[in-house]
Amino acid sequence: MNFRTPAVRLGLLPAGIALALSPSFASAQDATAGTSGTTNLDRISVTGSRIRQASMETAQPVIALQRSDIEKQGFTSVADIVQNLAATGSPAISRADALSSGEEVGGQYVDLRNLGPQRTLVLLDGKRMGVSSGGYTDLASIPTSIVERVEVLTDGASAIYGSDAIAGVVNIITRKNFDGLEASVYRGQYGQGDGDKETYNFVYGMTSDRGSLTLGAEYSDEKPVYAKDRDFSASPKGPNHPVPVNGNANGWSAITEKGVLVNNGNFVLNPGADPTNIANYHALGDADLSNPSQQMFLQTGIKRRSVFANGQFDFTDNIRGTANVLYTEREALQQIAGYPYRSSAFGTPMSKDSAFNPLDQDVNFMRRTWEMPRQTKSELNTLRFSAGLEGSFQFADKFWDWDVGYVYNRNKGVKTGTGNLFIPNVQNAVGPSFIQNGVAYCGTPGKVIQGCVPWNPLLGYGQGGPGSLSNPDLQKYLFLPTHDTSLTTSKVYSANISGSLFTLPAGDLSVAAGYEHREEQAEYNPDALLQSGLSTDLAGASTAGGYKLNEFFLELNVPILADLPFAKELSVDMAGRYSDYNTFGSTFNSKFGLKWKPIDDLLVRATYATGFRAPTVADLYGGTSQTFDKYTDPCDTSFGAAVSNPAVAARCSAVVPAGFRQQASGGVDASGPGSQSNYAYLSGSNPNLQPETSKTWTAGLVYSPNFVQGLDISLDWWKIRINNVIAAESVTSILNQCYILNNPNACARIVRDPEEGGQVTDVTRTLINGGYQETAGYDLGVRYRLPEFSFGSFIIDWKTTYVDYLAFKRDNEVQTAVEQHTGWGTGDWGGNFRVRSNLNVDWSLGNFGVNWGVRYYSGLKEECAYDRNGGPECDDPGFFSSYTQAIPVRHTGSNTFHDLQVRYNTPWNATISAGANNVFDHQGPTMYSEPNSSFSYYGGFDIGRFYYMKYTQRF
Numbered sequence: 001m002n003f004r005t006p007a008v009r010l011g012l013l014p015a016g017i018a019l020a021l022s023p024s025f026a027s028a029q030d031a032t033a034g035t036s037g038t039t040n041l042d043r044i045s046v047t048g049s050r051i052r053q054a055s056m057e058t059a060q061p062v063i064a065l066q067r068s069d070i071e072k073q074g075f076t077s078v079a080d081i082v083q084n085l086a087a088t089g090s091p092a093i094s095r096a097d098a099l100s101s102g103e104e105v106g107g108q109y110v111d112l113r114n115l116g117p118q119r120t121l122v123l124l125d126g127k128r129m130g131v132s133s134g135g136y137t138d139l140a141s142i143p144t145s146i147v148e149r150v151e152v153l154t155d156g157a158s159a160i161y162g163s164d165a166i167a168g169v170v171n172i173i174t175r176k177n178f179d180g181l182e183a184s185v186y187r188g189q190y191g192q193g194d195g196d197k198e199t200y201n202f203v204y205g206m207t208s209d210r211g212s213l214t215l216g217a218e219y220s221d222e223k224p225v226y227a228k229d230r231d232f233s234a235s236p237k238g239p240n241h242p243v244p245v246n247g248n249a250n251g252w253s254a255i256t257e258k259g260v261l262v263n264n265g266n267f268v269l270n271p272g273a274d275p276t277n278i279a280n281y282h283a284l285g286d287a288d289l290s291n292p293s294q295q296m297f298l299q300t301g302i303k304r305r306s307v308f309a310n311g312q313f314d315f316t317d318n319i320r321g322t323a324n325v326l327y328t329e330r331e332a333l334q335q336i337a338g339y340p341y342r343s344s345a346f347g348t349p350m351s352k353d354s355a356f357n358p359l360d361q362d363v364n365f366m367r368r369t370w371e372m373p374r375q376t377k378s379e380l381n382t383l384r385f386s387a388g389l390e391g392s393f394q395f396a397d398k399f400w401d402w403d404v405g406y407v408y409n410r411n412k413g414v415k416t417g418t419g420n421l422f423i424p425n426v427q428n429a430v431g432p433s434f435i436q437n438g439v440a441y442c443g444t445p446g447k448v449i450q451g452c453v454p455w456n457p458l459l460g461y462g463q464g465g466p467g468s469l470s471n472p473d474l475q476k477y478l479f480l481p482t483h484d485t486s487l488t489t490s491k492v493y494s495a496n497i498s499g500s501l502f503t504l505p506a507g508d509l510s511v512a513a514g515y516e517h518r519e520e521q522a523e524y525n526p527d528a529l530l531q532s533g534l535s536t537d538l539a540g541a542s543t544a545g546g547y548k549l550n551e552f553f554l555e556l557n558v559p560i561l562a563d564l565p566f567a568k569e570l571s572v573d574m575a576g577r578y579s580d581y582n583t584f585g586s587t588f589n590s591k592f593g594l595k596w597k598p599i600d601d602l603l604v605r606a607t608y609a610t611g612f613r614a615p616t617v618a619d620l621y622g623g624t625s626q627t628f629d630k631y632t633d634p635c636d637t638s639f640g641a642a643v644s645n646p647a648v649a650a651r652c653s654a655v656v657p658a659g660f661r662q663q664a665s666g667g668v669d670a671s672g673p674g675s676q677s678n679y680a681y682l683s684g685s686n687p688n689l690q691p692e693t694s695k696t697w698t699a700g701l702v703y704s705p706n707f708v709q710g711l712d713i714s715l716d717w718w719k720i721r722i723n724n725v726i727a728a729e730s731v732t733s734i735l736n737q738c739y740i741l742n743n744p745n746a747c748a749r750i751v752r753d754p755e756e757g758g759q760v761t762d763v764t765r766t767l768i769n770g771g772y773q774e775t776a777g778y779d780l781g782v783r784y785r786l787p788e789f790s791f792g793s794f795i796i797d798w799k800t801t802y803v804d805y806l807a808f809k810r811d812n813e814v815q816t817a818v819e820q821h822t823g824w825g826t827g828d829w830g831g832n833f834r835v836r837s838n839l840n841v842d843w844s845l846g847n848f849g850v851n852w853g854v855r856y857y858s859g860l861k862e863e864c865a866y867d868r869n870g871g872p873e874c875d876d877p878g879f880f881s882s883y884t885q886a887i888p889v890r891h892t893g894s895n896t897f898h899d900l901q902v903r904y905n906t907p908w909n910a911t912i913s914a915g916a917n918n919v920f921d922h923q924g925p926t927m928y929s930e931p932n933s934s935f936s937y938y939g940g941f942d943i944g945r946f947y948y949m950k951y952t953q954r955f
Contacts, residue, residue: 047126047151047171048160049573050512051498051557052401059573059593059605061700061716061779063087063152063799067175070147072842072851072901074917074948076186076199076220077304078147079108079139082170083940084855086801086838087154087779089114090830092136094932094939095300098227098336099676101538101627103413103486103524103618106300106332106378107138112154112167113720113775114806114821114832119613119692121157121165124172125324127386128161130409130490133522133543135164135616138411141328141382143218143306145184145201148175154779156696156720158611159575159591162516162551166611166694166722174324176310178205178214181955188948191921195225195299195946211313211320217306224301224333227293227935230943236293237671238926238936240873241866243291253367253458254284255359266366268460275458275465278358289668290461292337295373298935298943301333322405323387334376336934338369339420339536340666341457343430345678346423346536353432355440356456356467365430366667367457371469372479374419380486384409398508400499406492413486420537422480422529429455429478433467440466453477482527482537488617493517506571507559514553521546522617526625538680541623547614553577569597579612583620584690587612603702605716611694619726619767622685629681630827630930631731632673632863633662633760634739639673639865641740644886651739656758663759672865674732674827674929679761683728686767694722700779710785719776724769725808730828731763733810733819741817771809771816778802792845800837820881825860825892825931831938834858835894847906851915853899860938864888865928892925897942913950918942 048060063085075081083091089111093100109117118135121128129137150172157165186199201218227233235242254266266284273280310324342364343349349362357363388405433442433454442452453474456467464470469478496514503509524543533539555575561567573593580586591609598604634641635652637659642649652660663678664670700716737746751762779801786794806821808829821832835858842851864874868888879889901915924941932939 047123047169048153048155048157049557049575050160050496050514050553050555051510051573057595057603057605057702059595060153060155060157060607061605061698061714061718063154063781065150065152067148069797069840070144070150071911071913071952072840072849072903073853074188074899074901074915074946076144076188076197076222077108077140077302078142078144078150078172079110081144082110082139082150082152083108084838085152086799086836087112087152087168088836090832090932090938091940092117095302096298096933096935096937096939096943098296098298098300098334098934099628100334100934101376102134102625103415103484103543104132104134104136104138105334105376105415106140106302106330106380107132107136108140109136110139110170112152112170114803114830115167115720115722115773115775118616119164119166119722121161121163121169122172123161123169124326124384125174125386126171127405127407127494128409128490128492128518130382130384130411130488131520131616132411132488133486133524133616133618133622135613135618138330138380138382140302140304140330140332141306141380141411142172142326143201143216143220143304143308143328144199145203145216145218146174146306146308146326148173154716154718155607155698156609156611156694157591158589158694159553159577159609160555162518162577162579163612163614163691166613166692166696167720174308174310175203175205175216176214176312177207177212178203179207179212180205182952184950184952186948186950188946190225190944190946192229192944194223194229195944196223197221197948211311213309213311215307215309217308218304219306220302220304222302224297224335225299225943227296227298230298232923232926232937233296233298233935233943234293235291236936237865237928240926241671243286243289243293253365253460254288255281255363255365255458269458269463271460272463275356275456276358281358290337290340290368290370292340292368293935295335295337295370296934297333297335303329303331305329318393319389319391321387321389324385326382326384328382330380330382332378334378336374338371338373340366340368341421341426341536342366342667343457345667346426348423348427348430350430350457351432353444354430354456355433355435355454356458358458365457367469368461368666369419369421369469369479370461372419372475374417377416378413379415380411380413382409382411395499398500398502400497402495402497404495407490407494409490411486411488413484415482415484415486417482417484417527417537419479420482420535421478423534423536425452425478425480426455428452429474430457435466438466451477480529480535482529482535484524484526484530486522486524488520488522491519504559506562506569509559510557512553512555516551516553517549518551519546519548520617524618524622526623538626538628540625543618543622543685545617545621547581547583547617547620549579549581549614551577551579566598567596568600569595571595579614581614581691583615587691587693601703601705603704604700605702606699607696609696611696613692613694613722613726615689615691615726619685619689620687624682624684626680627683628665628677628679629731630674630676631735631760632675633670634735635660635758636662636670638669639863639868641736641887643868644888645740647742648739651742655752660758663757672928673863674865677731677760679759681731681763681765683765684767689726689767690724690769692722692724692726692769694720696720708784709787712781712783714779714781716779717776718779720774722773725771725773726767726769727771727810728767729765729810731760731765732828734763734765735760737810737816743813743816745813768811770811773806773808775806775822776804778804792843795840795842797840797842798838800835803832803834806832823858823861825862825927825929825938827929827931830932831857831860831940833860847904849903849905851899851901851903853901855897855899857895857941859892859894860927860931861889861891862927862929862931864890892927895922895924895941897922908953909955910951910953913952915948917946917948919945921945
């Protein structure tokens with residue numbers, strides 16, 4: 001029969017995989033050769049091209065991770081494996097980002113080049129994965145046991161795959177043609193005795209002359225880790241600025257009515273004292289404040305349950321049917337501290353007629369509801385099904401391949417929130433009340449509010465008595481759970497054909513062409529309670545919509561020269577894709593690649609591509625939502641730009657009082673830059689958005705010297721430019737444009753409330769097409785399989801990415817400066833390392849093996865939060881840039897993490913592995929800007945030494 005190996009047909013094989021051909025492939029090759037006398041069955045496809053070719057080297061750079069590479073690492077999820085690549089940027093929503101909210105929270109996403117996960121296309125067996133309404137692909141929905149290899153194309157590929165492939169493509173190839181049974185158990189935990197992880201999976205497969213079937217299941221459970229159990233996260237601003245945890249530190253309450261109490265201050269009830277006597281209160285001090293980190297998760301918990309199946313059947317010698325199914329349930333749990341409730345923010349003062357009020361007037365109060373930490377459980381189930389027919393035929397002595405297929409992907413989610421207060425019930429509970437026969441009632445005698453439970457917010461955490469928040473009935477009355485739902489569906493119909501048109505002197509001129517119809521639908525519905533705005537949780541409106549498109553593509557591979565001096569091979573690859581959307585119209589994108597081998601040992605490659613990213617459903621139809629942003633007010637007299645910039649101070653003096661301090665969550669003064677807002681700001685979508693457009697350039701060398709067998713060295717330069725960027729502006733950026741850059745248009749979008757002391761209470765924000773992003777850098781790869789020695793075999797694999805720059809201009813206004821992010825750790829952009837490098841050294845001897853891994857991150861800089869005039873934590877107080885102007889900066893050093901695994905292949909066909917990630921228990925530096933995190937620590941760094949063991953049995 002004329003089929004290629006099934007792994008080739010359904011997956012896009014990377015360089016170096018051709019040696020792993022199955023016996024069925026060899027027999028097919030022999031059969032075809034015997035009947036026609038010619039064959040091209042050794043031609044394969046590589047991620048980034050639809051054309052099968054005999055050479056495994058391509059014009060575009062592709063990183064390939066084989067299953068054997070994956071098994072030598074101590075990571076339990078596909079996302080962790082991909083995140084470990086040097087070309088990958090910061091984690092989009094890390095498990096340390098406890099304060100994150102929205103539909104995507106709980107998932108794990110890949111972000112190539114730090115350009116955003118929505119600009120990285122994820123494929124499963126060469127076909128699109130489903131996405132959220134915001135365009136995010138959840139890699140947590142893919143079980144590790146199903147993965148045969150991972151291919152990462154670090155090049156723009158919209159001409160080949162369509163929208164979203166601006167930063168690159170991650171192609172996850174699943175296991176097929178598996179024969180037998182394999183079962184694995186994985187257990188591990190941190191050296192601190194927490195963060196337990198366990199994974200159980202099995203894969204069963206059978207093959208025959210006419211087809212194959214592979215089945216599998218996986219269960220994974222990763223327990224959460226509390227921030228209080230690490231010194232770098234036990235306090236909101238790190239170990240150098242600890243928050244006291246004595247006294248009433250685990251929950252506080254205070255009367256805040258000014259103009260009545262002595263010194264116009266805040267007063268707190270003495271522990272255990274009678275709350276109705278004002279003499280039993282003392283002035284609010286640091287010992288009365290809570291430390292929210294004591295209740296927060298440093299690392300969210302994740303559970304996954306997956307089943308999968310794929311099969312193929314040869315109906316005839318030239319027609320094969322294929323199908324695969326994946327079903328995954330993913331559950332993630334977040335926890336943050338109880339809500340810092342302020343009655344003045346919600347208009348719910350304690351009534352003067354409350355049985356618990358010590359004063360004869362309405363009074364405002366503050367109370368962190370420590371008894372009810374806020375939790376969010378994010379559940380997502382993914383159902384993916386694909387089926388198709390494929391075949392081969394011969395025309396004019398040339399082989400042609402065709403396929404038609406259908407893919408259906410559905411993501412259905414439920415987010416359950418607890419720990420937020422229902423405002424109308426709070427108003428009833430702190431309103432008029434009375435005590436009768438020792439029982440407290442809401443309302444007045446004769447007008448009792450049925451179902452209401454009175455609340456005395458002046459009682460501290462752990463203090464009993466009438467109105468205590470430790471009462472389960474009161475908790476049930478005040479804290480109503482919410483349930484958000486989401487549903488996204490993707491449907492893809494495709495038809496493709498590829499083959500050779502005719503033979504040129506240097507080889508076959510090959511072509512691939514195809515058609516694709518895709519439908520995307522998405523909806524996200526916050527709970528009715530949240531839509532009403534009557535909860536302390538973030539308010540939001542529904543997102544609903546979809547779009548359809550039709551696409552046609554054509555790709556040509558033209559061999560120009562072959563087997564000539566200084567031209568062992570010279571070819572060009574050209575591709576074009578026409579896309580027609582029902583939302584914004586049509587677009588055409590192209591790609592050109594050059595492959596030149598002047599000698600057998602050297603490959604020169606280069607590409608140029610145009611690309612695009614269509615607006616997502618959330619971009620176009622997302623409902624307006626509230627966010628508590630982290631921002632820095634340049635007018636703050638402690639850490640704002642006004643401290644050192646007279647021009648900024650002058651502009652601020654017109655809108656804020658002298659001695660102005662930015663207010664952080666809970667109504668307290670912000671302790672440093674990047675503090676979370678005490679006010680909810682609104683942001684929304686824009687139905688008039690146009691697609692982003694991009695241009696990508698790459699040029700590189702691959703050197704494989706004959707005189708050093710087993711050595712491959714590659715060096716690639718890349719540059720990506722994105723125009724008409726779809727971006728949600730940050731509060732900090734708008735404030736900087738107004739007060740630092742003196743942009744009047746930005747100032748008009750800021751609302752400061754004089755009644756709140758000049759605090760920023762609203763900022764007009766929406767999604768816009770504007771400005772650009774541009775980044776460039778180099779990728780270096782060295783792989784060396786040393787000759788086999790008597791003391792074992794060694795493989796050295798070293799990959800490094802150097803980012804020359806990452807620039808961002810937020811809009812098209814002349815006054816807006818270009819932001820440079822490379823080398824910075826910021827709350828908005830995460831960790832932007834100039835250099836990331838991974839080194840793996842593997843040794844094996846007989847049945848024994850050892851793998852040593854090294855992960856390197858270069859240093860970062862951030863705005864100083866303390867010692868702004870110079871000191872231990874501010875080593876560059878005179879830093880100046882075109883965007884931030886004069887701003888004190890601190891630098892953090894580089895960080896290196898070491899991983900170790902020891903393995904043994906037993907005589908009974910099993911593998912036993914034991915290891916430790918971060919074997920030296922390295923701890924990263926304090927980062928007050930909280931990149932990719934809710935703590936003063938980079939969210940992509942290890943949080944301790946992690947030990948694990950894995951047992952795999954094969955039958």
